[in-house]
Amino acid sequence: MKYKIFAVCDPEREYAEKFSDYVREHGNIPMDIHVFTQIMELRAFMNTQRIEILLLSEQLLSEDTREWPVGTVIVLKEQGEKKETDRFPGVYKYSSVRKILREVMDIYGQGDSIPAGERILKPACxxxxxxxxxxxxxxxxxxxxxxxxxxxxxxxxxxxxxxxxxxxxxxxxxxxxxxxxxxxxxxxxxxxxxxxxxxxxxxxxxxxxxxxxxxxxxxxxxxxxxxxxxxxxxxxxxxxxxxxxxxxxxxxxxxxxxxxxxxxxxxxxxxxxxxxxxxxxxxxxxxxxxxxxxxxxxxxxxxxxxxxxxxxxxxxxxxxxxxxxxxxxxxxxxxx
The missing domain is CATH 3.40.50.300 (P-loop containing nucleotide triphosphate hydrolases)
Structure with a gap:
């Protein structure tokens, strides 16, 4: 079984890389983490692979975002309110990484993300x-x-x-x-x-x-x-x-x-x-x-x-x- 994909797309490379490093070190989420800073490279990636969770900068939202091959889109909002936007749930970009990850996984966990009976391939626990x-x-x-x-x-x-x-x-x-x-x-x-x-x-x-x-x-x-x-x-x-x-x-x-x-x-x-x-x-x-x-x-x-x-x-x-x-x-x- 291939791991599902958690993608972060934000024009601030340092921000995106720090977030992804934290997820890899502390998230213990059975997903591969990918970082993008430009919408074009994200689109090219989506032409070949489906993304399970996409944490997307508010600046990069587009009219066709809902049509992308993504399970859950969550918007990184520049303003403090974390209420849902017209189309997608959002989290405040400048909260602590730990708080953002908790909110992201809480939003994602409301869906049916792992089919019943599907096991994660890993060494014995x-x-x-x-x-x-x-x-x-x-x-x-x-x-x-x-x-x-x-x-x-x-x-x-x-x-x-x-x-x-x-x-x-x-x-x-x-x-x-x-x-x-x-x-x-x-x-x-x-x-x-x-x-x-x-x-x-x-x-x-x-x-x-x-x-x-x-x-x-x-x-x-x-x-x-x-x-x-x-x-x-x-x-x-x-x-x-x-x-x-x-x-x-x-x-x-x-x-x-x-x-x-x-x-x-x-x-x-x-x-x-x-x-x-x-x-x-x-x-x-x-x-x-x-x-x-x-x-x-x-x-x-x-x-x-x-x-x-x-x-x-x-x-x-x-x-x-x-x-x-x-x-x-x-x-x-x-x-x-």
């Missing part, structure tokens, strides 16, 4: 769980270090499913949408879920993440079948080659989440309470008939690893801490 029955064992720090290290070499997505993840506080930002909104859109079954997901993902360096709920109770009504459907959508239809699931201890249907994972990293502390909790977890696996999960678990005993000195840059520096060293060892041992 590994679902990597990070879970521990033991508290205060650097579980989330390990998950984020692992994710950032993997993301330096392949498209990687981080999903946290915890009661109080606190990611907004660590990043000092608020999220307009989060994973509960994505699940709602999935339930509606309208349009392309992966494009809608691309409209809300955030970034920690090269690592993408789905903004979490403020409190995990918002996800209490999501069934194991719905989680499985969401994960399969991401595995089959996105360009991600690794998905990190940061799994909380208080989850209902814990065994279902762990079953989704190809490998499960389990940080544990070196003390008698940790050993007791670990024994209780192993007993849970036996009683629930989930012994097969045990073979996927890799226990990690980090002791007191070196942590980033700058708390304000903790997330950005965690990959280069002692915890990051443990994560690199795991990547090498398991061939991730």
């Amino acid at each position: 590994h679902v990597i769980g990070v879970y521990s029955p033991v508290s205060r064992c650097f579980k989330t720090s390990f998950a984020l270090a692992l994710g950032q290290i993997l993301a330096a070499g392949k498209p990687t997505l981080y999903i946290t499913i915890e009661d109080f993840p606190g990611l907004d506080k660590l990043l000092h930002e608020s999220f307009e949408s989060n994973i509960s909104d994505l699940i709602y859109l999935m339930r509606q079954g309208e349009g392309d879920l992966i494009s809608k997901m691309a409209a809300l993902v955030g970034h920690i360096a090269a690592l993408d993440f789905i903004p979490p709920c403020t409190a995990g109770q918002e996800l209490r009504g999501v069934s194991p079948e719905e989680w499985h459907e969401l994960f399969r959508e991401i595995i089959d239809h996105s360009s991600y080659e690794a998905v990190i699931l940061d799994i909380g201890s208080g989850l209902a249907h814990l065994d279902d989440f762990l079953t989704e994972c190809d490998v499960i990293y389990m940080p544990v502390a070196d003390d008698i309470y940790a050993d007791a909790k670990l024994a209780s977890f192993e007993n849970f696996l036996r009683l629930s008939g989930s012994e097969r999960i045990a073979g996927r678990i890799r226990q990690i005993r980090m002791g007191e690893p070196e942590l980033p000195a700058n708390r304000d840059r903790y997330l950005q520096q965690i990959a280069w801490s002692g915890i990051g060293d443990y994560a690199r060892d795991c990547i090498i041992k398991d061939g991730l």
Whole structure:
């Protein structure tokens, strides 16, 4: 299957190239990105290939634009209003690139862009769980270090499913949408879920993440079948080659989440309470008939690893801490 085409056409070459560079680095959109600065070269390209998304400068609109072989035309507007023009939806050109991309993918996601059952051709996607029955064992720090290290070499997505993840506080930002909104859109079954997901993902360096709920109770009504459907959508239809699931201890249907994972990293502390909790977890696996999960678990005993000195840059520096060293060892041992 050939990738669909996302084209940017704007007379300001520097603007168009910076936008396309951002999409390639952070968009994780299963499309080829093309840049044009003149309408003639765009027309010549369209004579041989269909464009799926065209982000077009307002200056270059023409009378026959609607007749072009383009799935979705979105206008780069010079003025601040982002309401639809007479013919095409528009986004404000001088917003941040991240904001423009979110709006573009939100508009695009309202259509039926990926036919049902069509998979993206890419290397196998590994679902990597990070879970521990033991508290205060650097579980989330390990998950984020692992994710950032993997993301330096392949498209990687981080999903946290915890009661109080606190990611907004660590990043000092608020999220307009989060994973509960994505699940709602999935339930509606309208349009392309992966494009809608691309409209809300955030970034920690090269690592993408789905903004979490403020409190995990918002996800209490999501069934194991719905989680499985969401994960399969991401595995089959996105360009991600690794998905990190940061799994909380208080989850209902814990065994279902762990079953989704190809490998499960389990940080544990070196003390008698940790050993007791670990024994209780192993007993849970036996009683629930989930012994097969045990073979996927890799226990990690980090002791007191070196942590980033700058708390304000903790997330950005965690990959280069002692915890990051443990994560690199795991990547090498398991061939991730």
